[in-house]
Amino acid sequence: MAEVNAKLVKELRDRTEAPMMDCRNALVEAGGDVEAAIKILKEKGKTKAAKRADRETLQGLVALRTGPGNQGGAAVVCTCETDFSARNEMFQRLLKAALDAAWKLPEGSSDVEAALAMPVAEGGTLRDLITNAIATVGENMTLKAAVRLGGTCSGYVHFDQRSCALVSAEVGDAAKAATPEIAALLRDVGMHAVAAVPPPIAIDRAGVPQELIASEKEIFVKRAIESGKPANIAEKMVGGQIEKFVAERALL
Numbered sequence: 001m002a003e004v005n006a007k008l009v010k011e012l013r014d015r016t017e018a019p020m021m022d023c024r025n026a027l028v029e030a031g032g033d034v035e036a037a038i039k040i041l042k043e044k045g046k047t048k049a050a051k052r053a054d055r056e057t058l059q060g061l062v063a064l065r066t067g068p069g070n071q072g073g074a075a076v077v078c079t080c081e082t083d084f085s086a087r088n089e090m091f092q093r094l095l096k097a098a099l100d101a102a103w104k105l106p107e108g109s110s111d112v113e114a115a116l117a118m119p120v121a122e123g124g125t126l127r128d129l130i131t132n133a134i135a136t137v138g139e140n141m142t143l144k145a146a147v148r149l150g151g152t153c154s155g156y157v158h159f160d161q162r163s164c165a166l167v168s169a170e171v172g173d174a175a176k177a178a179t180p181e182i183a184a185l186l187r188d189v190g191m192h193a194v195a196a197v198p199p200p201i202a203i204d205r206a207g208v209p210q211e212l213i214a215s216e217k218e219i220f221v222k223r224a225i226e227s228g229k230p231a232n233i234a235e236k237m238v239g240g241q242i243e244k245f246v247a248e249r250a251l252l
Contacts, residue, residue, distance in 0.1 A: 060079030071153065076143065094133050105147075110147045169186055220238035
């Protein structure tokens with residue numbers, strides 16, 4: 001059996017970024033074989049990740065990318081348990097890998113599972129990379145959202161990197177679609193979407209789902225009746241509230 005010395009432990013740590021004690025224990029279990037120790041760490045990492053899968057991930061970061069000439073775009077949301085972990089180097093690499101994976105999705109896709117199955121530069125899939133990160137950092141981490149858009153794209157990432165908007169548009173003049181002016185215009189639209197509270201769910205009034213409007217109207221009417229208004233009066237009263245609701249949820 002090979003001696004488990006500090007040099008071997010350091011080599012394993014450099015290759016896996018696992019905690020020092022976990023590296024030493026894996027090497028002891030593997031009889032000093034680094035490759036076997038890596039396999040042991042991966043297996044134990046999967047177990048640790050499974051145990052942490054139910055923990056809430058309320059912190060995290062967003063990332064956004066657009067293609068050359070403003071053509072195409074991708075955005076991701078990656079989450080973790082603490083802001084401290086969101087700022088560490090491993091999470092930053094995970095975020096970049098997630099964005100790379102989202103960029104490979106078909107245009108119009110928001111399939112998180114497909115993004116998780118994408119291969120990454122480190123080897124394995126994005127899901128494997130997240131599993132290893134969970135085992136190393138000791139926190140639950142997730143790819144919460146991923147989207148790939150086609151068309152002329154630009155976007156805005158807020159200064160704290162916790163919110164962003166990716167905007168896709170149809171531009172009639174192909175020559176103008178690639179200009180900085182179009183990119184700036186779409187970026188400003190994205191900034192407006194990020195700033196709006198509550199966030200818009202449709203481009204214009206026609207895009208706000210009728211079932212959602214009906215549901216909100218029902219709530220407004222019920223509140224009016226509970227305040228003592230007759231049902232027929234309550235119905236007439238809520239018109240302005242509905243108009244405000246639709247205006248708030250339609251971007252334009």
